[in-house]
Amino acid sequence: MLYMDIQIYSDDRYLKYAVDSLKTVYPGRRQIHFIDVDIFPTIKALRDYIYQETTDIQRIIFISRGMLLAAVLAKEIDIHISAPLIHWRACINRMPGKERECALLKLDNILTLHRLTYRERLLAAELRRSTSLRLTARTMDYSVKQLQTLSMSIYRKMNLKNTNQLHFVLRNLLH
Structure with a gap:
């Protein structure tokens, strides 16, 4: 049996340790990448990071502390950083998130103000x-x-x- 391959991109050490302890055993190898959107200065920096660093990831899960960048990306945030442990475990087991290409497309739409007239x-x-x-x-x-x-x-x-x-x-x- 293999453990899930979970990567966390955040500057919060406690978050990294907590999510790492939630790894569960699965018969197949599943790759999840948690990205803390609040540590990026711009949406373009977030998009560039996903484009360059996550080439072999199955799912991307956006997490947030609720800062201003998270307000703009509110529809894309999968889990809040202060959510209960049950929600984190469910998030890892169900593996919601987005595929890499879908996440890049949604961030491009936000950057180009696609929702606006x-x-x-x-x-x-x-x-x-x-x-x-x-x-x-x-x-x-x-x-x-x-x-x-x-x-x-x-x-x-x-x-x-x-x-x-x-x-x-x-x-x-x-x-």
């Missing part, structure tokens, strides 16, 4: 360049009220709480 993408691109909604409104020839409504729909689609988080994510996490 054309107008929302134009606004997001302009918000990356300018410092305020007024300058953006002047550049795009919209009223400030229209841009506020449009930016509200963007940050709701991106699972953020306000426009300040939207500006931070657009400038720092999605490049």
Whole structure:
């Protein structure tokens, strides 16, 4: 019998030890890669890591502490770091997660703002360049009220709480 091949990419030593102790014996060899998304500075860095380092992995399981990057990736997070032990064991045994290609595709869609409409993408691109909604409104020839409504729909689609988080994510996490 072989143990599961579990790899953990995190800076949390306790997490590494805990997940390592949950390895179970299986008749076949199964490869799981746990990735702590909160240790990456940007979504592009996370995508690059998956592209370069996980070539022979069957499943990728995203874990999170609930930081801002995890809010943007909320639909992709498989398990929270403070989840009970029963959830971790079930996660390892059921092996949910994503295949490597599927994870890369979903991260590419987030980077390219695939969920947004054309107008929302134009606004997001302009918000990356300018410092305020007024300058953006002047550049795009919209009223400030229209841009506020449009930016509200963007940050709701991106699972953020306000426009300040939207500006931070657009400038720092999605490049």
